[in-house]
Structure formats: structure tokens, C-alpha cells
Amino acid sequence: MGTQDIPSAIVRFAALDKILALGRANSLWPMTFGLACCAIEMMATGASRFDLARFGAEVFRPSPRQSDVMIVAGTISKKMAPAVLTLYDQMPEPKWVIAMGNCAISGGPFVFKGQYGIVEGADKLFPVDVFIPGCPPRPEALIEGILELEEKITGTRRWPRVKAG
Amino acid sequence: MSEPGRLLAFLIGIIAFAALNAAYLVWVERKGAGHFQRRIGPKEVGPYGLLQPIADGIKLMTKQLIVPEGADAVLFKMAPIMVMVPAIVSFVTIPFAEGLQARNINIGLLMIFAFASVAVLGILIGGWGSRNKYGVISAARVVSQNIAYEVPMLLTVITVVMITRTFDLNAIVNQQMGGFWHWNVFRLTASPLMPVAFLIFFVCMLAETNRAPFDMAEAESELIAGAFTEYSGMGFGVFFMGEYANIVIGACVATILFLGGWDCPLGFLPGVHWFLIKMYLIIFTVVWVRWTFVRTQFYNLLNLSWKILIPISMFNLILTSALLKVF
Numbered sequence: 241m242g243t244q245d246i247p248s249a250i251v252r253f254a255a256l257d258k259i260l261a262l263g264r265a266n267s268l269w270p271m272t273f274g275l276a277c278c279a280i281e282m283m284a285t286g287a288s289r290f291d292l293a294r295f296g297a298e299v300f301r302p303s304p305r306q307s308d309v310m311i312v313a314g315t316i317s318k319k320m321a322p323a324v325l326t327l328y329d330q331m332p333e334p335k336w337v338i339a340m341g342n343c344a345i346s347g348g349p350f351v352f353k354g355q356y357g358i359v360e361g362a363d364k365l366f367p368v369d370v371f372i373p374g375c376p377p378r379p380e381a382l383i384e385g386i387l388e389l390e391e392k393i394t395g396t397r398r399w400p401r402v403k404a405g
Numbered sequence: 406m407s408e409p410g411r412l413l414a415f416l417i418g419i420i421a422f423a424a425l426n427a428a429y430l431v432w433v434e435r436k437g438a439g440h441f442q443r444r445i446g447p448k449e450v451g452p453y454g455l456l457q458p459i460a461d462g463i464k465l466m467t468k469q470l471i472v473p474e475g476a477d478a479v480l481f482k483m484a485p486i487m488v489m490v491p492a493i494v495s496f497v498t499i500p501f502a503e504g505l506q507a508r509n510i511n512i513g514l515l516m517i518f519a520f521a522s523v524a525v526l527g528i529l530i531g532g533w534g535s536r537n538k539y540g541v542i543s544a545a546r547v548v549s550q551n552i553a554y555e556v557p558m559l560l561t562v563i564t565v566v567m568i569t570r571t572f573d574l575n576a577i578v579n580q581q582m583g584g585f586w587h588w589n590v591f592r593l594t595a596s597p598l599m600p601v602a603f604l605i606f607f608v609c610m611l612a613e614t615n616r617a618p619f620d621m622a623e624a625e626s627e628l629i630a631g632a633f634t635e636y637s638g639m640g641f642g643v644f645f646m647g648e649y650a651n652i653v654i655g656a657c658v659a660t661i662l663f664l665g666g667w668d669c670p671l672g673f674l675p676g677v678h679w680f681l682i683k684m685y686l687i688i689f690t691v692v693w694v695r696w697t698f699v700r701t702q703f704y705n706l707l708n709l710s711w712k713i714l715i716p717i718s719m720f721n722l723i724l725t726s727a728l729l730k731v732f
Contacts, residue, residue, distance in 0.1 A: 263463025266450045272625070291444040293435065296457050298447075303630040305471060305637040308464065332469035332637040398449070 258394075264308070264334065265390040271307035272300040273327065276314025278341035278376040285379035295398075297386055304330040309389065311382070312368075315343035315350060316359040328366045336393075338385050339368045342375045349375070415507035419496040426653050427646035428458040434692050441696040461642075468638035473536055476635065480534030484632075485640050487527030488647030491520035495654045500575045502667045502677035513574040514566065517658060518559065521613065524651055525551045528615070528622055531644070532632030543631030546621040546703060550612060553710035554619075558609035560718035561602045564725045565662050568595045578666030582675065588665040594732075596725040598717075603663045605718050607687075610655040612706070614648060616691055618698040619706055626700075656687040 274282060285292045292298045301307040304327045316324055328337070339362040342348030347360035362368050369392060372385040391397045432447065436454065439446020447454025472478050498513030500506040510516060525547060532544030568589065569577045581587050589595075590603045612619040623631040630636075633644050660666060660683045667680040701709070 260467055263460045266460035267464040288442055288444045293439050293444055293446050294448045296447050296450050302625045303634045306641050332471050
């Protein structure tokens with residue numbers, strides 16, 4: 241599938257669009273859904289040390305119908321791929337996808353010549369909005385990924401970006 | 406004020422009260438959950454995260470509404486309304502303070518419990534109509550749970566009604582005026598088991614509103630989201646608001662029946678503020694219980710009702726009637 245171009249609306253209401261975007265960006269409910277070890281880091285992100293709840297994104301909804309962002313946390317095996325795709329299709333619009341960790345980005349350490357069990361990246365299945373590298377990424381990285389997604393939705397960043405080093 | 410004007414004011418007031426409570430109790434819940442788990446909770450969206458419910462509301466309202474293929478569309482769309490409406494209607498008879506009551510009905514208590522059972526029907530048809538196996542399992546659970554907990558709750562309420570000799574909520578509160586030792590919880594001369602009756606009522610209220618540790622309707626780890634599995638966007642939002650409105654109604658009834666309504670504990674300056682303080686204390690306890698106890702097993706839930714709560718409340722009923730006959 242890859243990325244697809246969504247045509248913009250003909251009539252636009254700038255202020256309303258902004259409010260909608262702000263509302264959506266500040267209540268990104270992820271799906272309770274983990275595939276591998278990255279999910280452990282995702283749980284840590286929701287727990288007391290890192291506290292994803294600060295950004296209103298801690299409401300992990302178990303049903304895809306009520307979630308806005310799907311965090312693909314782990315290796316997608318070929319057997320799991322249809323289930324992941326179904327979950328993506330079951331989510332109502334607007335929906336976003338975060339590919340968390342090297343396996344979800346490209347297959348990670350499982351890619352070698354002649355491998356037969358792994359889907360090499362979540363973007364082979366559906367469009368992905370934010371990629372978070374790491375094996376697994378630290379909880380801070382996932383929070384940064386969520387902030388990056390908020391920036392993608394609203395067009396403005398919550399805090400000034402800090403350059404590493 | 407003229408009668409139609411007064412009713413219109415109460416209509417707007419009640420709907421605003423119910424909706425504001427539903428929105429901001431979610432904030433209380435999330436903030437409370439944060440602090441009980443040594444987190445901060447929502448804090449970045451507005452000061453202290455106070456704009457969080459508004460953001461959630463905008464998000465839920467602008468989300469795609471899905472009616473699953475093969476679902477019973479009428480029942481599916483009707484179910485959230487059937488949870489929300491009875492709760493709002495029940496507010497009509499709640500006396501918040503002297504004269505602050507939309508309609509004084511002499512069977513107000515009966516009306517509230519009649520409408521409370523309609524909310525269960527809402528969850529039942531929601532689970533049934535969504536053509537989802539988890540929804541159907543959840544609907545079956547909700548019905549058996551609510552039947553089990555309706556019995557001790559009503560037995561407790563009958564005990565109170567026997568003591569107060571009226572269904573009129575206003576009259577029930579007026580009997581308890583003049584300090585906390587007049588409240589029904591501490592009316593030990595009528596029945597020495599009144600504090601226990603209050604506890605039973607509170608536990609039943611938790612179960613009736615499907616709150617953890619009795620949230621069998623929405624047992625996340627077993628049933629996805631139970632009866633709400635197929636609901637997206639505002640369908641789910643209305644269910645959620647209905648749940649919180651039902652909690653508010655439960656807390657109001659507990660305040661009126663046991664804690665003396667708008668009466669001040671020390672006997673001076675009664676007013677609506679005391680009613681709200683007591684009500685929100687009960688609601689805070691509900692949140693506190695949710696984030697402290699784990700979900701019970703379904704068998705334990707039914708055992709608790711049929712083997713412990715119903716015998717005790719039955720005994721309380723018999724004891725109270727005996728005492729009333731003797732004295």
C-alpha cells in the first residue's frame with residue numbers, strides 16, 4: 241500500500257480545523273496491543289516513572305473502535321500480519337500509526353537473506369505516521385514519538401526542540 | 406418564578422449538571438488514578454489538565470461512527486441513549502437543598518430505582534445489538550450481576566423506607582435534620598445494623614453502576630471492552646457519560662438516604678454545599694475503590710451477593726421490622 245495522498249477539503253474552516261486538530265492531538269488514545277519486547281517499554285511509558293498520562297494519551301483502549309493511534313510495538317510475524325491488518329482496518333477514522341522499534345520499522349535483527357517469517361516493516365501493511373528507532377526504544381523515545389505525532393496533527397510543536405549533544 | 410419558567414430553568418440546570426459532572430468526573434478519575442499510582446496524571450492539556458475532557462469530547466465527537474455489518478442498527482444506536490436518559494430523568498426528584506428540587510414526587514425513591522433498572526437494559530441491548538460475541542457475553546453478565554445486586558440494594562432501601570415511613574426524598578432528608586447523630590447511618594435505635602446497611606448500599610451501588618471491582622460489563626482483560634466493544638466515537642462517549650451520571654445518581658441517593666442530604670454534620674448552616682460535599686466524597690471513594698481493588702472473579706461477585714449481602718440485608722430487614730413493632 242505505502243503512503244497515500246489524501247486530497248484536502250475544498251472548503252476549509254481554518255479556526256475550526258485548528259480546534260479539531262488540537263482536540264485530536266491532545267487525546268490520542270492508543271490501542272492496548274503489543275507484539276513483542278517493545279510492548280514492555282510501552283507499558284513502562286504508561287507507568288509512574290515516565291507517565292504518558294501527562295499528555296492525555298494514557299487511555300489504552302482495548303477495543304480498536306475506540307482507539308486513535310496504533311502503536312505497533314514489536315516484530316510483526318507473517319502469521320500475525322493479518323490480525324494486525326484487521327485491527328488497523330477496524331479503527332475508525334481519523335487514525336494514526338506509530339511504528340515502535342526496529343522490527344516494526346524494517347524487520348530489525350530478523351532480516352537476513354532467505355528469511356521467511358517476518359514482515360519487514362509495518363509500512364508494508366499500512367501507512368505509518370511516526371517511526372521510533374531503537375531496540376527497544378526507551379520510554380522517552382516513545383513519548384517523543386507521541387509529541388512528534390501531535391506536531392504532525394497540529395502543525396506546531398508542544399515544546400521547543402532540543403538538539404542532542 | 407412562574408411554573409413553566411422554573412421547570413425550564415431546572416431542565417437546563419439538570420442537563421448542564423449531568424454533562425459537566427460526566428465530563429469532569431472523567432478528569433477526576435484520571436487524575437485520581439495518576440495519584441493513586443504515584444503518577445501525575447493529565448497535566449499538560451490546560452492547567453492541571455483541566456482542558457483534557459474538552460479535548461476528549463472534541464475528539465470523540467469528530468470520530469467516525471461505525472455501525473458494524475450485521476448489527477441491529479436501531480438497537481445499536483438506541484443503547485447509549487437508554488443508559489444516559491434514565492440517569493438524567495432521575496435527577497428530577499433529587500432534592501439538592503431545601504426547595505432546590507425540580508419536582509417533589511411522593512414516590513421519588515421508587516421512581517429513581519425504576520429508572521436505574523432501565524440503564525441495565527441499555528447495556529443489554531447495546532451488547533446484544535452490536536453482533537459481537539464479547540458484547541453478548543458481557544450483556545449476559547451485566548444482567549445476572551444486576552439482578553444479583555438489585556436484591557440486597559432494594560432490601561436495604563426497604564429497611565430505610567420502613568424507618569422513615571415515606572418514599573418522598575424531601576421528607577426523608579427533613580427527618581434527618583439537626584446534626585449527624587440524626588442521620589440514618591447513625592440511627593442505631595431504629596436498627597443497630599444501619600452502618601452495615603450503608604456499606605451494603607455502597608457496595609451494591611458500585612455493582613449497579615458497573616464500577617471496578619465489579620466492572621464485569623467492561624472487563625478489559627477478558628472481554629475487550631464488553632458491551633461497548635463495537636461502539637466508536639460519541640456512541641462510546643455517551644455510554645461513558647451515562648456511567649458517570651449513574652454514579653452521580655447513586656451518590657445522591659446514598660447521601661439522601663443515609664447521610665442526611667443537605668444537613669450540616671454539626672447542625673448549623675445547612676445548604677446545597679453540604680449536599681455536594683457529601684456527594685463528591687462518596688464519588689471520590691468510588692474512584693478510590695476502583696484504583697485500589699482488582700476485579701473480582703464473576704463467581705465471587707455472585708457469591709458475595711447471594712451468600713453474604715442478601716442474607717445480611719434480609720436479617721437487617723427482619724431485625725428492623727421487629728424493633729419497629731416492639732418500640
